[in-house]
Amino acid sequence: MIFRRAITFVGYYFTLVFFGAFGLTLSCLALLCGALPATDRTERFFQRLIHRSFALFIWWVTISRQFRVSYQGLERLPARRQGLVVIANHPTLTDITCLLARLPEAVCVFNPAIRRNPVLGAAARRAGYLAGDGGFDVVRQVTDKVAAGHTVIIFPEGTRTPVGESLLPLKSGFLLIARRARVPVQLVRLTCSRPVLAKGRAWWKLPPLPAKMQVAIGPCLRVSPDAETVKATAEIAAWFRAAPEAAACQVWSPALTLAEPLKLVP
Numbered sequence: 001m002i003f004r005r006a007i008t009f010v011g012y013y014f015t016l017v018f019f020g021a022f023g024l025t026l027s028c029l030a031l032l033c034g035a036l037p038a039t040d041r042t043e044r045f046f047q048r049l050i051h052r053s054f055a056l057f058i059w060w061v062t063i064s065r066q067f068r069v070s071y072q073g074l075e076r077l078p079a080r081r082q083g084l085v086v087i088a089n090h091p092t093l094t095d096i097t098c099l100l101a102r103l104p105e106a107v108c109v110f111n112p113a114i115r116r117n118p119v120l121g122a123a124a125r126r127a128g129y130l131a132g133d134g135g136f137d138v139v140r141q142v143t144d145k146v147a148a149g150h151t152v153i154i155f156p157e158g159t160r161t162p163v164g165e166s167l168l169p170l171k172s173g174f175l176l177i178a179r180r181a182r183v184p185v186q187l188v189r190l191t192c193s194r195p196v197l198a199k200g201r202a203w204w205k206l207p208p209l210p211a212k213m214q215v216a217i218g219p220c221l222r223v224s225p226d227a228e229t230v231k232a233t234a235e236i237a238a239w240f241r242a243a244p245e246a247a248a249c250q251v252w253s254p255a256l257t258l259a260e261p262l263k264l265v266p
Helices: 002-032 040-063 095-100 112-116 121-126 136-147 173-181 229-241 244-248
Strands: 067-072 084-088 106-110 151-154 185-192 211-223 256-258
Touching (some): 002 121, 040 067, 040 095, 040 106, 084 095, 084 173, 095 185, 136 151, 136 173, 173 229, 185 229, 211 229, 229 256
Antiparallel strands (some): 211 256
């Protein structure tokens, strides 16, 4: 038992160093490429670079038996899409890592503090990620990206869900983006068995390990132009709060209808 705890202790802190080193490498590369124009091609290059780095990270925590990620319904998410808004609940800091590890080209709306983060800031900016503190300007920028064919990932709670709570109130900006860009909204439920990098817990404090993260791809919804924002947001929030069995049987109102399967981009 003591030996296992020692292995877990060393493995966890080595993983933090491993993640930090990769992040710094990506940010240094982003700074070196600062003279390049911020074109769609450049952004997609860094999006794929971050995707591969996060996929490697998930592989590492899996083989080191610290953190196991299981995906359900992933086959409903083709690698390339014609514009999509992905929204998810936000139990831990590892959430975006798990999602980007399976989405090769995606734009994130991130916490404004990431801009100043030496590990992630430069690479995030170079990949075209946007901070969530810009109000309507951010909504407009994200709408333009989604309308141009990008996948965008949004955590509408705005911050991590406190331990012991199912969901914080959802901010409705994602509905405005989907409606303006005329794209569907893909729901994703994240469930973590342990408080790994959870809200209120210091990142340097060893969490109880091993942990399991389940990423369940939910319904893909088409938002009606006539949808009432408050009611539509409440309906989506109810899906996140419901047990998986009950959520699977949920009947959506005319304001939120199931979208047709999206086709791959040629």
